[in-house]
Amino acid sequence: MKIPTQISGNIVYLDTPAVFAFYIVKTNAHYPLALVCNEDDVCIGVIGSYEVDPDRINISTLTCGEICNREFTFLKDKDEDSLYRDARNIFAEKAIRTLPVLNEHRNPVGLFGRWQAFFLENYKTLPYFNYAHGLLCSAKQAKEKGYERISTIEFGVASGRGLINLERYAKEISRLIGIGIDVYGFDSGGGLFAPSDYRDCPQIWIEGEYKMDIAALKEKLYNANLIIGDICETTKTFLEKYNPAPIAFISIDVDHYKPCVAILDMLLGDDKYFIPMPLIYFDDIPDQVQFQGEYLAIKEFNAKSEFIKISPEYSGFNTLFYHSENDMSVWKQPNVVSRIKYLHRFKHPKYASTRKTKNNISIF
Ligand SMILES: C[S@@+](CC[C@H](N)C(=O)[O-])C[C@H]1O[C@@H](n2cnc3c(N)ncnc32)[C@H](O)[C@@H]1O
Known part of the structure; x- marks a missing residue:
């Protein structure tokens, strides 16, 4: 056995x-x-x-x-x-x-x-509940819009802690909502590349951090798809090559500006690859880096794209508030749900609300 x-x-x-x-x-x-x-x-x-x-x-x-x-x-x-x-x-x-x-x-x-057994009652107490929450909200939206299958993606996998959780929550949410969910994880496999310039936040990140043990991670995963390579390249071909079920929830945790730009560029792809308003979790939007990293990529994306916008453009967290008063070494996790944003696809054929009357209110 x-x-x-x-x-x-x-x-x-x-x-x-x-x-x-x-x-x-x-x-x-x-x-x-x-x-x-x-x-x-x-x-x-x-x-x-x-x-x-x-x-x-x-x-x-x-x-x-x-x-x-x-x-x-x-x-x-x-x-x-x-x-x-x-x-x-x-x-x-x-x-x-x-x-x-x-x-x-x-x-x-x-x-x-x-x-x-009681997922809906207690998922907010689980590790990576931002993943559970983002995926649940996007799956509800997709179900209401008539989709039978969706995709969720983690960009930046490292040891796989996040992807393992995403896969677990996908299984539970799929059962509860009655929708198929495919899980993808993108990573270089070799950890962070050297920062290209100041926009990659070289004051924070170090080349080679977060190397993966790909074989060990594959053993722990059930059926998530790992896409190994530089995200600046893999995102260029992903949609056509994999023809994924419409993308509903994305986590961006790649630390650097450059791969974040590549990911957001992929989101400009055809509407058929997306639900009308996918949810995106941005891991690295502390207030102190508004002119670099993911913040900068979001601002530039919204400026160049007329009918696809990330909202809210500004909302982050101040790391200085999240240390205990007595012990500066104690890190308290900033509010992760506040880092989930919406990708409004204004021209998406299913963007308009499906609700019939004012009383039948449904947010997604
Ligand atoms: C902070 S770690 C991700 C942690 C993971 N999300 C978790 O919660 O367990 C950042 C990851 O992004 C990946 N990464 C950064 N830039 C990349 C690029 N250009 N292409 C592929 N992967 C990249 C790194 O290899 C690293 O594993």
């Missing part, structure tokens, strides 16, 4: 030191659960926050087999609808955050989070 790569990071064995399970439980935001297996990959027990609670137990010399809970609840691997129904029933009864999904031999085949 081969355990799916996507959950292999949650697997420990009976003789694995318990501290490994502690690490899994403390660092995995989506699935804080270690599955304890025997040598045949049969799941014998689970370790959650209770089992590794330092107030209750000193795990330093113990093994996972010694501390695991062997009387645990799990989900039987079934068709998707039954799986979700069973999960919701169990989560409604018990204060559990993650359930293992086991096959008929009790081999782990998946993990199921409370966040998945």
Whole structure:
């Protein structure tokens, strides 16, 4: 039995030191659960926050087999609808955050989070909730406009943390909204290029930062498409070469001005490749760089393009406000949703509202 790569990071064995399970439980935001297996990959027990609670137990010399809970609840691997129904029933009864999904031999085949079962209620507490939010809003818009399939893209993938989250949220949103979602990730693979000039914010970014481990990332992804190469080149051919389903939500996290310009130029492509008002998340629009980087690219884009505009043109965040008063080294994440903007495609055949009466108000 081969355990799916996507959950292999949650697997420990009976003789694995318990501290490994502690690490899994403390660092995995989506699935804080270690599955304890025997040598045949049969799941014998689970370790959650209770089992590794330092107030209750000193795990330093113990093994996972010694501390695991062997009387645990799990989900039987079934068709998707039954799986979700069973999960919701169990989560409604018990204060559990993650359930293992086991096959008929009790081999782990998946993990199921409370966040998945109740996605719409709690997605704003998840990592990269800006991705969940942007994709959800754009998928709703697309559904209302009659699309059956859309695309979402992360420009700037690095280790893949964002893309893995985007892929997870795409799966949940696709189920909830009833729309197909294809996921793409663009990156050079080799990290940041050398800044071309002052517009690439050389005061912030360093050449070679954020190198990818492409093979390792591919193992963790289900079906997201990785497009490796200089974005200034790959964006020139992407639309024609891949003929993507209409693009609905985009994340731009490429740090430099030059690739951002190339991405925005791609957005000038034919309307058939886009929903009428895609949402774009801009990661790097702190107030201190208004004459460089993504800000500059947005301003220039709006100036040159008459019927396709990014709105709001100005809205960012001031990094100085986001340090704690007592400890300047503590970084508090600035409001990420305020960095989501709209790409208005005024001439798009589906741009005009579909609502019939004033009472039937729907924003998207
Ligand atoms: C900050 S990292 C992205 C982090 C990622 N979005 C996340 O949240 O995990 C920026 C990435 O942009 C990529 N990048 C910057 N300029 C690029 C270019 N011209 N072509 C391709 N990739 C580029 C770098 O390789 C780097 O991996």
